[in-house]
Amino acid sequence: MTAVTARAPGKINVFLHVGDRMDDGYHELVTVFQALDMYEEVTLRPCFDQPDTVVRNISGNDTYPGLSPVHAVTLKGRFGSTAIPLDHSNLAVSAINRLAAQTGVHVPVEVEIEKNVPVAGGMGGGSADAAAALVAYAKLAGINDPDLLRTVGAELGADVPFALRGGFAVGTGRGDELSPILSSGEFTWVLATSVDELSTPVVYHALDDLRDSGKAPHAGDVQTQLADVLQAVGSGDAHALAQVVHNDMEPAAFGLLPAIAEVVDTGRQAGALAALMSGSGPTVGFLVEGATHALDLTVLLEASESVKHVVRATGPACGAHIVTPG
Numbered sequence: 001m002t003a004v005t006a007r008a009p010g011k012i013n014v015f016l017h018v019g020d021r022m023d024d025g026y027h028e029l030v031t032v033f034q035a036l037d038m039y040e041e042v043t044l045r046p047c048f049d050q051p052d053t054v055v056r057n058i059s060g061n062d063t064y065p066g067l068s069p070v071h072a073v074t075l076k077g078r079f080g081s082t083a084i085p086l087d088h089s090n091l092a093v094s095a096i097n098r099l100a101a102q103t104g105v106h107v108p109v110e111v112e113i114e115k116n117v118p119v120a121g122g123m124g125g126g127s128a129d130a131a132a133a134l135v136a137y138a139k140l141a142g143i144n145d146p147d148l149l150r151t152v153g154a155e156l157g158a159d160v161p162f163a164l165r166g167g168f169a170v171g172t173g174r175g176d177e178l179s180p181i182l183s184s185g186e187f188t189w190v191l192a193t194s195v196d197e198l199s200t201p202v203v204y205h206a207l208d209d210l211r212d213s214g215k216a217p218h219a220g221d222v223q224t225q226l227a228d229v230l231q232a233v234g235s236g237d238a239h240a241l242a243q244v245v246h247n248d249m250e251p252a253a254f255g256l257l258p259a260i261a262e263v264v265d266t267g268r269q270a271g272a273l274a275a276l277m278s279g280s281g282p283t284v285g286f287l288v289e290g291a292t293h294a295l296d297l298t299v300l301l302e303a304s305e306s307v308k309h310v311v312r313a314t315g316p317a318c319g320a321h322i323v324t325p326g
């Protein structure tokens, strides 16, 4: 049995409408995801040579009382030096634990995660780690059940089903109920990551507070806006999409981190077709016309003190898939 590598994409929400908080604490979303060609890569190396008696359940929690198939976790890649958990709460480890527990198939592995999506930036890097780990473990363990991967993915996080699917899709419910959208074109983004991080639940709570205190409007009817977004996506025209991108979380995130609004202004003044915070932020995506436009904008954004990295990406990109063996 040889090593298996799978990739899963980061994302930007080109449209993010946040409904009111539901009884389970989650918010009902109507979002349009676009997968970007920045991929997390998860490699699983079987390690049968290590005797079972020394296998430790690195999950060490009550949910998976059995031994975890995961012996070790390492990180690499452009964003691999960022602090993320390497225990049972790592989303790739959690994905493997859940899939092994659900299927009863236990293949001992070492996990390597190559992080190419900015961490805690609203671009779904952790969700992509989970999606890639699910696909890689399924391949290694001979589990041929896409529905099970989707179910386990949704248990791990609302964004995981989209990382599995990729492309363009409307997400409803928690964002995990997906309907694919056809698009005829390719869109180019320049993404400015922040020197600061934002926690997703903190931004959702801040939006609730703004709404409860009357400082932000409660969610209204979304159908017309959504129809416009679907038409723009279908046209493949970046100028058309630029007119309709929208993110309800922006006022909450800008309140928590005013530097995001400054970065948005910098990109707008530099001629971006549109400026849009990705998900719960703080990464800002700028829609551009193509490579030359992207380069000009990159130079200007790199001069901003609030910007950590500037990354170019195009979408739509494909969902989680096996890279090796072919």
Ligand SMILES: C[C@@](CO)(OP(=O)(O)O)[C@H](O)COP(=O)(O)OP(=O)(O)OC[C@H]1O[C@@H](n2ccc(N)nc2=O)[C@H](O)[C@@H]1O
Binding pocket: 013, 016, 025, 026, 027, 028, 029, 031, 121, 122, 123, 124, 127, 156, 157, 158, 159, 160, 173, 174, 175, 200, 201, 204, 278, 279, 280, 281
């Ligand atoms: C905001 C979005 C937009 O795509 O993306 P990110 O900014 O995280 O990338 C998502 O809704 C994030 O999805 P994901 O990060 O997978 O969320 P989860 O792990 O399931 O949930 C983390 C927390 O976010 C809040 N949450 C998440 C989804 C949702 N529809 N309503 C919520 O209120 C809840 O407080 C939950 O406890």
Ligand SMILES: Nc1ncnc2c1ncn2[C@@H]1O[C@H](COP(=O)(O)OP(=O)(O)O)[C@@H](O)[C@H]1O
Binding pocket: 083, 084, 085, 089, 090, 091, 092, 113, 118, 119, 120, 121, 122, 123, 124, 125, 126, 127, 129, 130, 200, 279, 280, 281
């Ligand atoms: N593989 C992972 N396992 C567990 N946590 C992760 C993983 N990758 C990132 N994180 C953590 O999850 C949180 C959200 O990160 P991430 O998924 O990158 O961003 P976002 O939710 O904003 O799209 C951060 O606290 C980050 O440190």
